[in-house]
Amino acid sequence: MFCFVPSRFYVCLATLLHVDDMNSPSRLSILLIDDNHARAQAFTAALVESRYHVTHLSSATQRLLKDVDRIQPDIIVIDIESPSRDVLDSLHTISSVAPKPVVMFSDEEDTDIINQSVRSGVTAYVVGDTEPKRVRSILDAAVARFGEYQRLRQELDETKHALAAKQTIDKAKRLLMQQRGMDEQQAYSAMRKMAMDVGQKIEDIARTLLSVLNHLDNGK
Amino acid sequence: MNSDASMPVTLGYVALTDSAPLVVAKELGFFTEHGLNVTLQAQHSWSTLRDKLHAGVLDAAHMLAPMPIASALGLAGPACDVMTPLVLSQNGNAITLSNAVYDEIAATNDFSDLHLPLSANALGAVVAQRRKQHRAKLRFASVFPYSCHYYQLVDWLASGQISLDDVELVIVPPTNMVDALHCGDIDGYCVGGPWNAKAVRAGFGVTVLTSCDIWPNSAEKVLGVLSQYHQRYPERVTKLCRALKQACCWLETIPNRFESARLLSGYDYLDAPIDVIAPSLIGSCVVKPGLSPREIPDYNLFFSEHADVNAPSLQCAQWLLAKMESTGQLSKVVASEVDLSRIYRSDIYHQIFSS
Structure with missing residues (x-):
């Protein structure tokens, strides 16, 4: 299972901000950070022939910021148990790397509870498995919500x-x-x-x- | 007997030397003595520990002292009423520099031997020289944006008039610090035990000062719980605090500190050699292979007869809030409106320990 928690990962995505139309053919790149190869494969397979292009890193921790900078992903997908979560959490707080929306994998039965709690924030999305249709719809929703959140945030900042x-x-x-x-x-x-x-x-x-x-x- | 007594409590922690009170309370049966069935759950990142506490997947957690404030203010994600009724430890962090940077400092300042604790002015000379020569900025790591490590690093740099524009600050998970230092991804870091001693023992770095050299005794880890959890299970929170403070008191003597190092080194906990865990616990800061360690009696402070280390004081919360404000994590307006007495609950602490 995986869940979407974008509320603390910000801005970047000049491109994403304009992806209002979910049927838009624009390509979006995903940085997938997961040591579970079977799951990573299933996830990548679910996105074949979609507008999402997946780059997979298995143990990405120490060069993660560099990788984010180099690959410039539109979305990051990561295992909720990965130590690298704190690196992503810091993107907008102390680092100059442009923040990204983050979708999280979780094998835990607790996913629903975590999602419920996260949902009380700006955006959150719950998912079941790596079934292709579901995966795509989660990512689409993630992109849309992140874009919407960024727009609201920008408006608030401007005001x-x-x-x-x-x-x-x-x-x-x-x-x-x-x-x-x-x-x-x-x-x-x-x-x-x-x-x-x-x-x-x-x-x-x-x-x-x-x-x-x-x-x-x-x-x- | 209250039904709380048989109720389970899930307690999250990050595998660090200062998780000692939790491990001691579990292994020596203090939780059971107080009628609790505690499951300790190691977490691999502070963000996930926080999210699970917010979600109620964890009932309580070993948290970085600024985290309850960040949660209550919603600084990273949705606001959530996290509070602390107990301080688990003070101090415990240190700054370790790579051998290369240390050598550069020695060369630039004409040092023939170490002057410890290292003055940030000595590092400042290197930073200035690098800027002049258009060389890459030095890169320093800490473990989490809302952590004493981060504020201590920033304060130390500031004490040497080093502008944050002249260095790069990044977040690296503690488990990757030593490798990142070794392969030159970072030039130094501020982190808790056992990660400083680990770099020194491996011969990858020099621990140039401890957090005691930067800040006076100050809260490092606290017990975090949701206010709703406390309202629902006040008895359980009381028992947790009593068992954990008992463990803090038990950690007072040196023989017990050794014993705790042995417990922590186990596979279920830090899974690390005793020679990287024990030093800070017995007040010793290993500096560099071949050099005698520095004596830092309060390196890891869990309890003191002279001061109430475990009370979550308003003063401490104000100190942390000021650091959050000065590092630009929150605005002056927000800072002035925070009711810290709802987050650092010395009232609950005193209620528990006065009766």
Whole structure:
């Protein structure tokens, strides 16, 4: 059995983000990390003549990051009991390697329970065996969910960023009004002009202004 | 008798020297004495240990001290109410460098012999020289992003004004550390026992300082349980804590430390020679073949008569949270809103051990 746990593996997949149509013929590469050769073979066989291309590594642990970097897989499939799970878990936390969605193999009877718990997160998917149809549908769902998750995440990041930028600009505006006796419109226009003059974003100008004005203020 | 007494408890752990209290409590029958039927289940990665605890496949687990906080905040996957009622150990980690990097440090700094604990400034000189010569960045490993190993490594590098842009930090499973060091995939690592002594005994590396040299005594492993589990089985959690603290106390004397090394070396546990497990347990840091070991009395601390090592203090949780924040794992806003007293449950600890 295997289960899908993408919630902690992020971004990459500029390609995946555009795979909205599940019937799309685009090829996706899978990095399969499994010491169980019989299972690996069954898994690979299940994907013959599909859009998934499988690269199999048996004991991948110590060069895993290099392999991920070299193969640039769209999906990683790994045994839940592999020590390398922690390496994958760290992809987005401390490593510069672009994170990937991860599907996990498990022989354990506990798979259902684990899946239920993981499902409470952003995405998760439960599977039965290496029966070809099932395997393909799991991977398709994994790709779709990961893409959807990335899109939501990106939207959230953009919203947060926009909010932070607005707050910085407002703060700089208030400081200009206080310290330079400008009204709101004048303060904003002054910043916009500076931004255009130096070819920077208005929020960058606001940040620089804040730092300079605060510094002058402290120096008084 | 409470029905809890006959109930089984599945306890997850990672095979490390500081899993000693769990192995001792199991092998010496402390769990049974307290009316518990405990199954110890070795886990091969911290991520899987965490997922199984979240899912209830494990009832409790030997966890890295920052992990309950990361779980409660949902830093890696869905948030889950993991808490700790007991600290299992303090310290226990060390930084080991490859022979090649050690030699480079000695050459760059004109050292004729080792100055230990090694100052990160000495490494800084090498990092600066490599940058000037456009050579590859040094690569250092730890075992998990939410671990004291990682924060200790970052702190040590910072103490030598080494910018994180000038080195590469990676995660490598402990079982692969020694090989990765030997084949040059990494230049050094911060990890717990027996993996430092193992590299030294194999002649692959030099252990240049221990976590005691970087941080003052600080929680390393804790007992993690879900809050729901505690609400449902308070009696079982109490018994677990009592049996494990009994094991921590038992580990106080040197003869018992030797005995625990013997237990840990078994096939079912670390499956490693006693000469790589025992040193840290008896307060000795092996440094390099041919050199006398450093005396580090608190290398693995499980219990102390002078300080309450086992209480999950708020102060300790705050320290870890600050490290998570300073390494960019969570924002200041999130950090300021966390109620750590719900994660590091000193109230439960004191309730258990005051009665």
